[in-house]
Amino acid sequence: MIKLAHLLVATFGVLLALNGCLARQSLGVPPQLQNECNLDNLDVLQATETIKSEAGQIQYWDHNHPQIRCAGVSVSRLVIEQGGLYLPTFFSSPKISYVVQGMGISGRVIPGCAETFMDSQPMQGQQQGKPWQGQGQGQQGQQGQQGQQGQQGQQGQQGFRDMHQKVEHVRHGDVIAVTPGSAHWIYNTGDQPLVIISLLDIANYQNQLDRNPRVFRLAGNNPQGGFGGPQQQEQQQNMLSGFDPQVLAQALKIDVRLAQELQNKQDNRGNIVRVKGPFQVVRPPPRQSYESEKWRHPRGPPQSPQDNGLEETICSMRTHENIDDPARADVYKPNLGRVTSVNSLTLPILQYVRLSATRGIIQGNSMVLPKYNMNANEILYCTRGQARIQVVNDNGQNVLDQQVQKGQLVVIPQGFAYVVQSQNNFEWISFKTNANAMISTLAGRTSALRALPLEVLTNAYQISLEEARRIKFNTLETTLTHARSGQQQLIDQIVEA
Amino acid sequence: MIKLAHLLVATFGVLLALNGCLARQSLGVPPQLQNECNLDNLDVLQATETIKSEAGQIQYWDHNHPQIRCAGVSVSRLVIEQGGLYLPTFFSSPKISYVVQGMGISGRVIPGCAETFMDSQPMQGQQQGKPWQGQGQGQQGQQGQQGQQGQQGQQGQQGFRDMHQKVEHVRHGDVIAVTPGSAHWIYNTGDQPLVIISLLDIANYQNQLDRNPRVFRLAGNNPQGGFGGPQQQEQQQNMLSGFDPQVLAQALKIDVRLAQELQNKQDNRGNIVRVKGPFQVVRPPPRQSYESEKWRHPRGPPQSPQDNGLEETICSMRTHENIDDPARADVYKPNLGRVTSVNSLTLPILQYVRLSATRGIIQGNSMVLPKYNMNANEILYCTRGQARIQVVNDNGQNVLDQQVQKGQLVVIPQGFAYVVQSQNNFEWISFKTNANAMISTLAGRTSALRALPLEVLTNAYQISLEEARRIKFNTLETTLTHARSGQQQLIDQIVEA
């Protein structure tokens, strides 16, 4: 009898723990337990944790929050101050990012690809005007030249200061895809903070570990710990710091003192550091603004006899796409706004990472017509303005009806219907967990209701043929409409469409 | 010491809970906990829950049953009475169905595809005999014409009453695949109940939510609640009912009263409603019976200048295939029965949903030779007759040896060997969780035993070469055989084969 009581108590304890009230502690409850999608009530989510670095900060959304965990993702916002450098980092999950503000240059490591970006020494004869040289190249070239005497080996007769893999410009409006294990760095070249919102798709087939986000740092550290889950409260070092310095020294053929410096152990700058002086990295000139977008992947001429042919394939795979250019809009209505998507058909690397993104900008009192995602979860982040968002679950219950503002996040699970009503402009970026996310609208010319025969509507809703016809044919827009009320502006809607 | 006792009690509580005795409550135990495949004892399963509607009912198998949960599926049987309409519904998981009985018409919503089915008004000149017109067209056309005056917009000069997406006939023997998020409706056009057995593949990669089946309704509702899991006991509304009626009115450009009617809130008819009067939907003439099966996808001529070319690809993708036609049999033995499969090679959409199906009909005292599924779980549903089914698990234990009758379900996990012995005819449909499910038989001309060298058999079973030769070569059939006993009919078997 006592045992039965204990059993019930025990069971309750488990249930409570599983429902998340105790589970957020770092005691070790497996996150799978929290992976149940309890979606009767959604929240508008704010970042809950900030990790400060010398020249910027990273803000995280709690990846143990039921909605975020159900979607199988982790979301963070990276803020790099002017002259700040986000040190090389990689993840075990694919990542998709959107540059909310600012501009910078970025490099990704693709193992085995040639270092196709090489500077040249000014005193060597055969160079002309080199638009791909970093600034400050001239005065530093001399010093660089001296340093490379002993080590440059095979390039001895052909002077250069540095050679490295591709460096690309990123700027406001870019969607950037990063594959698992690919280390990448970003430097803020602009005169305002560079702000990037990123989603890690932890549930992706390419993440072969558990459903915790995992950050691997080639350099830098995180003295304060963080990023939720099992890593909480632990200081995070760069991955070189876990090796015996002797081994590092042997591997890199350097002395032990220098190997120790690679471990950043006395470093408290975090993962975003301030660059002293000019940042002299070989790179092409910045992309022009929207008008030249179609020629936006300039590279220097082949520069090295080491080119292995690979650079036409994986090594030169396009990894970003600007979706703020109005000329690229998929849906465009002059006084209402525009919606642009990037998926595996426009950016092939997305097929590999199985993610896509949609950018929307709506003006005045516009409305995004009600719709649902057929085959993806959507993570919507507001970059500007505010809107009222309503979300409906599979029971037909309203599970969210709130204002969403700049910096806030909404998770919209697969199949859940939602509507967005702008209040004085609204801009957002949505990440979707499918390389070809499909939506189905509930109103408008391509909507599900319009695809149904009138007889289905009349019988479903017990309405007249005439009413069914209004439901099917009144709204002629496809995605966006004015959010004024009802009948009286019907005619000008039709005219406008 | 006391703590240890409690700990053990607590652990037991967990174990009991996990084993399912408490887990079926809707208290919130994550289904992942029950996802362990405890397969030491299989059951023949009956539907456990019936949800009645005005013109039919849906019966569910408990998706929390260990076997069904291990297979990662959910199974239901839909019964639509004469004149009943199953209202537009979609799921977050792929679905495969088999029409057990009856006939009907069905439509699926594919967002962005043109409304290629359009009726024409009798008073317009250029029509000839229109076999694809709905019945009752004539007398309703007049009324329809008046109603569309104000709204029809761009089709003003070309009269029509309705235009909508493709409508197809379904009938006894059809296997139908439905992609996630694709809303579909079915109307019973026959003179007997239309019975459809369906499987949702919840563990499919396309379901991005948890392992609960989720039903989304464009119309209709479920006043009594049900469908197991977290939705239990809650009334389920259609998805429009979760929106503010003002918003719906604005989105559809209708008045608020009509928007409220779309929410079906005062409706108690459920998800299958009775159609009053004729069901006037534009559709092609019904498919002919088996003899014309190869021309079975007639569509009307291109009807609309809106045709966007898509209808030759996704929009016209074939979604069903009749597997009752004896002419399509993959295995056919005149006095024993036949077996027919549909997989991604015969119905390409199955590649996308990663499911396939097998239909079997055996007569008299036949036997389906022992076999196992190499790369799929099988969910076998008996549509007629009865049979004895034996299933053997990976330990060589007999985990099922029972009669299976019409309306019962057996889950056969991947790798488990089973044999089916007909008792006075037996007909079944098997759904398999792989687009190209492969079987390996344990007896007969294509069997695993026959593929082995004699020496392997003699050493494995400690039998003579002569006995091994009998094991390999005695049974010449491949899938079906007579279920009489032993040696005496050996010769006529050989002759027959």
Place this chain on the structure above:
Amino acid sequence: MIKLAHLLVATFGVLLALNGCLARQSLGVPPQLQNECNLDNLDVLQATETIKSEAGQIQYWDHNHPQIRCAGVSVSRLVIEQGGLYLPTFFSSPKISYVVQGMGISGRVIPGCAETFMDSQPMQGQQQGKPWQGQGQGQQGQQGQQGQQGQQGQQGQQGFRDMHQKVEHVRHGDVIAVTPGSAHWIYNTGDQPLVIISLLDIANYQNQLDRNPRVFRLAGNNPQGGFGGPQQQEQQQNMLSGFDPQVLAQALKIDVRLAQELQNKQDNRGNIVRVKGPFQVVRPPPRQSYESEKWRHPRGPPQSPQDNGLEETICSMRTHENIDDPARADVYKPNLGRVTSVNSLTLPILQYVRLSATRGIIQGNSMVLPKYNMNANEILYCTRGQARIQVVNDNGQNVLDQQVQKGQLVVIPQGFAYVVQSQNNFEWISFKTNANAMISTLAGRTSALRALPLEVLTNAYQISLEEARRIKFNTLETTLTHARSGQQQLIDQIVEA
């Protein structure tokens, strides 16, 4: 108050159970609970369980060990004594194996493929010297001929003793892939034990059951039970033993007594049995040694009118590849060692099973440069020698720094950096859970550090340009280097490279 205390106790009980202290019992805790990757401390793992058979043994690593469970695999080592036969067995998960020692012949059952290996009777006229005949063929052919009089059916006029599916030679250095559900057997033809290390990829998409390894036996048994998890302590029979012998007799058209012998119920030999007398299986001559490796897939001429054309596709799919041949090395340094990989580009079946393997042999005091796996977990098994292995986790902590010896296993999770330092030679085989596993090195000519611009290094590690240049350019090797210390051998390294 008391309840609260119990609740805490209960919760602790759960947490403890989940952390694995109680979880290894066979009480039924779902393994998903243990699936959390707790990777703060890795171990060098030994096989923990040995199952002895008449002519060999199978050793298992505990698949519930957190590291192995995190990687989603199960590992075993099969030892077949001289003249031993590993009886036909299949799995619900894909398998990849490496032959550590010895040689043998192996057959796999591919349902539906023709029995393309057929012997011929010596008294029939049209044969010449038959190098593919089993030894001992002559004296047994007579007896065989008598036995087949009654049963051979369609081959009556064309004498043969046996026909079966393809048999292939396996030997030291072969990597072998096996698809789920495909029964396979192995016979030791050599004069030393045949040792094979195998990995089951339980987390593979093709395993549709839970995360327990499942062994299915066509013949043989496991009287002592074992293999961890839910099967523990239960005797395991072959899958035929679960059927009613009457049913087997009917299916195979044999008498019930013989059907009972197929069930091996009185058999205590286990799954590896000793072959009495010569093992007379039709097979091609053994592959030549390395020099003829490129013609290594000889098959006899087409032998049977039953050939169905399939044997050019699935039926003849190549399933193994020798990676010990130095001529195949991907990385080769005469005095350091070599590294060879097999992936889906070299062995296409690996695309289907989504696995790959790497073989490494290093000599003297060599070092495998630090690196990490970008998109796979790696399971490294030492086949000879010993080495010091250091592994670093995502927090930059050293989670393993130990000697690894012959017969030991290390799990290296995705993204974790590691370095291997040979101590008096070291040989290993690594299985990777991706058909195209990619690595990223942290030192050397193709390393991540070299791909970075100098400026990133100087700012990241707060070092001078000169030091950054040393880090990038000092090590010119790509994968292997000498493990001597530091600077003094710098010059000869450069010369050597």
